Amino acid sequence: MKKNLFGTILLLISIFCFDSIADAATRSRAEYEKTGRVIWEVNTKQKIVAITFDDGPHPVFTPQILEILAKHDAKATFFVTGLKAGTYPDLLKREVREGHEIANHTFHHFHGNIASSKLSSELIETDKMIKQVTGLTPKLYRPVGGYYSDVIINTALQNGKTVILWSWDQDSRDWTEPPANQMYRYIKKGIKPGNIILFHDWHGSELTQSCSTVKALDKILDYLDENGYKSVTVSELLYHSTQFIPEAFEIYPLKKEKTSHIDIMY
Ligand SMILES: [Zn+2]
Numbered sequence: 578m579k580k581n582l583f584g585t586i587l588l589l590i591s592i593f594c595f596d597s598i599a600d601a602a603t604r605s606r607a608e609y610e611k612t613g614r615v616i617w618e619v620n621t622k623q624k625i626v627a628i629t630f631d632d633g634p635h636p637v638f639t640p641q642i643l644e645i646l647a648k649h650d651a652k653a654t655f656f657v658t659g660l661k662a663g664t665y666p667d668l669l670k671r672e673v674r675e676g677h678e679i680a681n682h683t684f685h686h687f688h689g690n691i692a693s694s695k696l697s698s699e700l701i702e703t704d705k706m707i708k709q710v711t712g713l714t715p716k717l718y719r720p721v722g723g724y725y726s727d728v729i730i731n732t733a734l735q736n737g738k739t740v741i742l743w744s745w746d747q748d749s750r751d752w753t754e755p756p757a758n759q760m761y762r763y764i765k766k767g768i769k770p771g772n773i774i775l776f777h778d779w780h781g782s783e784l785t786q787s788c789s790t791v792k793a794l795d796k797i798l799d800y801l802d803e804n805g806y807k808s809v810t811v812s813e814l815l816y817h818s819t820q821f822i823p824e825a826f827e828i829y830p831l832k833k834e835k836t837s838h839i840d841i842m843y
Contacts, residue, residue: 609730621818627811629654629741631775637783651808658686681718
């Protein structure tokens, strides 16, 4: 009997250990989210959302987007690459001047798995470029393509960044150039307080100077205005969060290197 009990305990231990190894990959959204340092969306009762634009600034489409935002008195967050920020510094300055937030999206738009030292240098170089142009150092970082892992998140935290993703039902997939009406209907359907909405300002046809994001944005902002919603920067959205956001960074013990994937973007 004792022998059987001992065997059962050994079996349970081995199952537990196997599971521990099997689960050693990147943590779940819930685990990351409870730290308040990786954000998909925000809990708030206020009718506020954060519209975000990745990959710019773009010489044609970013000014068009800024015009529409100004028309609606809406604020947005631009996750820029260091390379584009340095190429179009006047647009970056304009974004800041018009009350928008600038955030870090790496220097070279490095996609997928990335070593900690490489990501650190991408973040630091982008911060330097943004600081040089605007005098500001961004607090927020969005991993390229939504790829994240313990290494990526720890490196971001060590560099003083909060990791910002987006509401899963608020990915416009605008880079696939869907019809503007289709994008509008999709975003409208999912709107709720605390959403983080994903757009890109680096796509579209320069030949025709047309971009589905620009076409859909005006209608989306009309809808927000008519329904009492306000578009604010991500930092302002975080400020209104009912969730506790800790001061001290929680660094994850490194386990197995594996990235999670939310969506693929260029
Ligand atoms: Zn991107």
